[in-house]
């Protein structure tokens with residue numbers, strides 16, 4: 001298994017957590033987003049979107065982090081990233097998509113670059129933009145998570161939602177957001193932080209964090 005990603009990329013970070021939770025070994029191939037390597041032909045031959053991550057398994061290339069998680073789940077079912085009960089499964093997927101489809105894309109590098117270079121947004125306006133969209137998404141998640149005191153969104157074990165949550169919190173904190181405003185998310189994050197699979201996946205623990 002190969003993972004092509006970038007240490008700070010939240011979509012790559014999701015996949016790293018999932019691979020670690022499932023105990024799957026992988027070779028890491030850094031793609032430096034600051035040097036625009038994601039747009040070079042060599043990487044676009046893996047993902048024509050020019051976005052990380054991409055995973056290669058058994059000669060097949062997989063893109064889109066949540067599609068990769070679903071693939072891993074089907075190929076390597078244990079330990080599961082999704083709960084068995086269909087209703088809880090749907091709930092966990094909806095929470096995950098909130099982050100992956102509706103929060104993170106608005107802070108993607110290419111979006112932020114466009115804001116600044118084409119729409120002349122200042123650094124301060126860019127940071128306001130980032131915080132605004134994370135805050136709206138996190139507030140909705142707080143309401144959706146109110147129901148249960150379970151340690152993780154899907155029950156007793158972490159899964160797809162936690163793979164999305166920890167990278168999004170990493171981004172929120174990078175931009176100065178205070179997680180005390182989101183107690184349910186902070187509680188789940190605290191539970192994840194005690195687990196080696198999450199610790200090993202942290203951006204600062206990746207080989208390209210020091211390049």
Ligand SMILES: N[C@@H](CCC(=O)N[C@@H](CS)C(=O)NCC(=O)O)C(=O)O
Nearest residue numbers: 009010011051052064065108109110
């Ligand atoms: N929906 C995609 C998003 C991938 C994505 O946005 N990747 C970012 C890093 S987190 C990227 O490669 N950005 C490069 C750019 O914006 O040029 C997924 O989940 O895999």
